[in-house]
Amino acid sequence: MTIIAFISQKGGVGKSTLAQALAVEAKKQKIRVLLADCDFQQGTSYEWAKEKKRIECRLFNQVKDIWPLSKNYDLIIIDAPARTSQGTLEIAKVANLLIQPAGASRADLVPAVKEFNALVKLGIKKEKLLFVLNHIGSKAEEEVATEYLKETGYSYLPISLPEKVSFRSIQNEGKAITEKIRKEKLGTIPQEVSDNLYAPEAAPLKKRKEKTKRLRSLGMKVQEEFY
Numbered sequence: 001m002t003i004i005a006f007i008s009q010k011g012g013v014g015k016s017t018l019a020q021a022l023a024v025e026a027k028k029q030k031i032r033v034l035l036a037d038c039d040f041q042q043g044t045s046y047e048w049a050k051e052k053k054r055i056e057c058r059l060f061n062q063v064k065d066i067w068p069l070s071k072n073y074d075l076i077i078i079d080a081p082a083r084t085s086q087g088t089l090e091i092a093k094v095a096n097l098l099i100q101p102a103g104a105s106r107a108d109l110v111p112a113v114k115e116f117n118a119l120v121k122l123g124i125k126k127e128k129l130l131f132v133l134n135h136i137g138s139k140a141e142e143e144v145a146t147e148y149l150k151e152t153g154y155s156y157l158p159i160s161l162p163e164k165v166s167f168r169s170i171q172n173e174g175k176a177i178t179e180k181i182r183k184e185k186l187g188t189i190p191q192e193v194s195d196n197l198y199a200p201e202a203a204p205l206k207k208r209k210e211k212t213k214r215l216r217s218l219g220m221k222v223q224e225e226f227y
């Protein structure tokens with residue numbers, strides 16, 4: 001069983017948006033997926049999932065309540081609330097992969113990097129941490145932000161998400177942003193990250209490889225020419 005968590009200190013960066021998209025893509029690949037909405041106050045993903053009733057989503061007040069359910073799933077996607085690194089620590093300790101969406105401006109990127117630095121200081125492995133750029137307005141903006149992330153030494157998804165009004169309307173219908181896209185290409189979670197997803201003791205080697213392959217092909221579809 002794999003746990004992927006979307007985290008950030010800042011609000012509105014795209015945690016719920018991406019958690020929902022990943023859940024939809026995982027379900028399509030017949031992965032037994034639970035979307036765990038840990039934002040008890042907002043319940044964004046919980047409300048979203050109610051609309052179409054096809055993604056299993058539960059609302060959790062405490063992270064520890066998730067674990068008794070874990071044997072029923074291949075993948076648990078945690079939609080975390082915007083919290084300080086200390087608040088995120090409980091999730092960070094158990095997640096195989098922590099994805100932090102961030103905007104392209106320095107005002108977004110600097111605190112986002114600080115958040116990962118703080119988690120590393122608290123004992124979280126750097127290899128588990130991954131950035132994804134969101135709310136991107138132009139190719140140039142994407143390039144500058146990617147260059148910045150490269151220098152930090154953290155991993156980042158090779159694709160970023162454009163700012164699209166249509167993403168909001170599609171979510172209003174209970175769909176994921178990946179269902180909006182006409183011309184699409186599949187970005188993938190980088191291999192080095194997915195290779196780290198399964199601890200050696202988690203499953204027999206053959207099964208592990210199979211699952212890793214399926215997970216590797218998961219990713220966020222993005223429009224080919226979105227600008």
Ligand SMILES: Nc1ncnc2c1ncn2[C@@H]1O[C@H](COP(=O)(O)OP(=O)(O)OP(=O)(O)O)[C@@H](O)[C@H]1O
Binds near residue numbers: 014042
């Ligand atoms: N790339 C995008 N283009 C347009 N709108 C977007 C994009 N990404 C997210 N949004 C919208 O921005 C808002 C915030 O996104 P989302 O709820 O995913 O962020 P969040 O990080 O989960 O926020 P919170 O910290 O409040 O839980 C939502 O209305 C969502 O539809």
Ligand SMILES: [Mg+2]
Binds near residue numbers: 015016017039042079
């Ligand atoms: Mg949210």
